[in-house]
Amino acid sequence: MLFLGALTLNVSLGSVHIPFENILSILSGGATDNPTQEYIITQYRLPKALTAILVGAALSLSGLIMQTFFRNPLAGPFVLGISSGASLGVALLLLGGSVIGGISAVTSGASLAIAASTGSFLVLLSIMVVATRVRDTMALLIIGLMFGSITSATVSVLSYFARMESLQQYIFWSFGSMGDLSWEELRIFIIIISIGIIMSIIAIKSLNTLLLGENYAKSLGMNVTRIRYALIFITSILAGSVTAFAGPIAFIGLAVPHLTRQVFRTPNHRILVPAVLLCGAILMLICDTLAQLPGYAFSLPVNAITSIVGAPVVIWLLVRKKRMMF
Amino acid sequence: MKQGTFPVLKTQELQLGYQSKKGTAVVSGLVDFELNTGELVAVIGPNGVGKSTLLRTLAGVQSPLSGTILLNQKKLNSLSAKALASHLSIVLTEKIPAGNLTASELIALGRQPYTNWIGTLSDNDLTVISDVIKSLDLESIKDKSCYEMSDGQLQRVMIGRALAQDTELIILDEPTSHLDIYHKASIFKLLRTIAHETSKAILFSSHEIDLAIQLCDKILVMQQDHCDFGDPCTLIEKGSFKSLFPSDLITFDTQTGSFRIQK
Incomplete structure (x- = not known):
């Protein structure tokens, strides 16, 4: 119910005012006398709402997996450096191009997505290589964080030399956006996220076993090495594709699993996985709606909203419940 | 439904240790020993003698340098993690x-x-x-x-x-650390009851030598240079506990089966 409410609210608001009855009739496939409104709804707002749902669900799920995998309540979808890799890819394209000069012409949405996915894929590959060498999961966490540091340093260096317009373009990308996807891009996005979700459902039993720690998991007959690869892969495609299509969205992946645990009060992933998908989608829809609200003519950066909503939630949880556990 | 005892775990010429680039670090020479169903067996010995290494090896976490471990007459390293999980369970300190x-x-x-x-x-x-x-x-x-x-x-x-x-075998790593004397005794008692009533074999490491002597069926005493295995009374007669620690501070009283501190 909450989900449907958030969805309708999200579709109803935007820079052009559309009467509520018209929205309902367009959504239910009925005829309208206003083709402009229909176009806005089907070609702009509906894809945007769908993107928000996918982004919220995917980030929250990969956050949940990372928190269980790293046995760390502060882990999120980006701890392995996925978003850093994507940022580096985009930075190299936008800023690097402008530093070298001349190549800055090719900066459409598609090329940004390609740069982002290449970046996160390369980071994923290096993480996999590192994972074969390092047996300790905690070391993997630290290495992921180090990847992040290297990236932000590189981005700083690049932005110091880059031209103003390129820098602005990069900053706009890093704000995150739900609104740039066409139906074709959405189709690819849906397929990738579905693969991630299906793999996560298969991994539910192993995730529950991992609640005991890796040594117990092994003694219960789990193939720890294989599960480790699988979990790294799942979060990478979930978080990586989100970053590629919508930019680096902060905080959702960290905050939603904790919120969900507070609501459902169980560490059992059979409940948590679907719950987290739903809560993530709802929260992302709300955040995106909030980003639309104030200006009417323009929308706020969605990344600012997720942080403004997400950070107090985490603080509130810690202060009120005095513990952040899983 | 006790149908006589049979060996659950058996070791043959086991050599423990860690293999690294610098060479091999061998943990003290081990005697062959076996665990039967319905037996509670403690592994005791001073810190750093290799109790944990032994338990890790028996649980299949690390491989022995040489020798064989038989779990239910099957070689331990031939069992898959899944098969092992139905024969062997562990309780760790973590x-x-x-x-x-x-x-x-x-x-x-x-x-x-x-x-x-x-x-x-x-x-x-x-x-x-x-x-x-x-x-x-x-x-x-x-x-x-x-x-x-x-x-x-x-x-x-x-x-x-x-x-x-x-599982037929349960291995516990220092199950009574952090506990007060009452709870120590109650865990020992519990393990003994489980072993005797459900005819499972239970192997655990411990520093509670007094309790182990009173409640365990057999004890494996690990020391720097040699190991002893047997039931508590035989081990006391043999003097296995006497050489366990340097005698300038604590000595073993054969009469009471416990350690005394030299004042």
Whole structure:
């Protein structure tokens, strides 16, 4: 119910005012006398709402997996450096191009997505290589964080030399956006996220076993090495594709699993996985709606909203419940 | 339903140690020993003598340098992790990362090797779990979360989880550390009862030599240069405990079967 409410609210608001009855009739496939409104709804707002749902669900799920995998309540979808890799890819394209000069012409949405996915894929590959060498999961966490540091340093260096317009373009990308996807891009996005979700459902039993720690998991007959690869892969495609299509969205992946645990009060992933998908989608829809609200003519950066909503939630949880556990 | 005892675990010319680039670090020479069903066996010895290495090797976490370990007449290294999980369960000293797990959820995780792909508990699983809860007297705390439990309660729950895994052999690493003397004794007593009544073989490491002498069926005494294995009385007669620690501070009293501090 909450989900449907958030969805309708999200579709109803935007820079052009559309009467509520018209929205309902367009959504239910009925005829309208206003083709402009229909176009806005089907070609702009509906894809945007769908993107928000996918982004919220995917980030929250990969956050949940990372928190269980790293046995760390502060882990999120980006701890392995996925978003850093994507940022580096985009930075190299936008800023690097402008530093070298001349190549800055090719900066459409598609090329940004390609740069982002290449970046996160390369980071994923290096993480996999590192994972074969390092047996300790905690070391993997630290290495992921180090990847992040290297990236932000590189981005700083690049932005110091880059031209103003390129820098602005990069900053706009890093704000995150739900609104740039066409139906074709959405189709690819849906397929990738579905693969991630299906793999996560298969991994539910192993995730529950991992609640005991890796040594117990092994003694219960789990193939720890294989599960480790699988979990790294799942979060990478979930978080990586989100970053590629919508930019680096902060905080959702960290905050939603904790919120969900507070609501459902169980560490059992059979409940948590679907719950987290739903809560993530709802929260992302709300955040995106909030980003639309104030200006009417323009929308706020969605990344600012997720942080403004997400950070107090985490603080509130810690202060009120005095513990952040899983 | 005791049908005579048979060996669950057997070691042959086992050499323990760590292999590294610098060469091999060998842990003290080990005697061959075997564990039968219904036996409670303690591994004792000073710190750093290799008790943990022995337990890790027996649990299949690391491989021995040489020699063989037979689990139910089968070579340990020939068993897959999945097959091993139905023969051998462990209780470790490490903390459980998920503090929100309740006692019954934790015990239910012991059934993982038997559940389907998504971990649905069958009627049989549920019966096993409720039997374990009943037999360990955990009824009152079964809905309590781990972080709310005392160390003693948590240790009982962890033993319950191993019991739910329904294996012939349970290996415990120092199950009584952090516990007061009463709870130490009660865990020892519990392990003894489990071993004798369910004819499981239980092997554990401990620093509680006095309790081990009173309650264990057999003891493996590990020392720097040699090992002894046998029942407590024989070991006392043999003087195995005398040479365990330097005698300038503590000595072993053969009469009472306990250590005394030199004043």
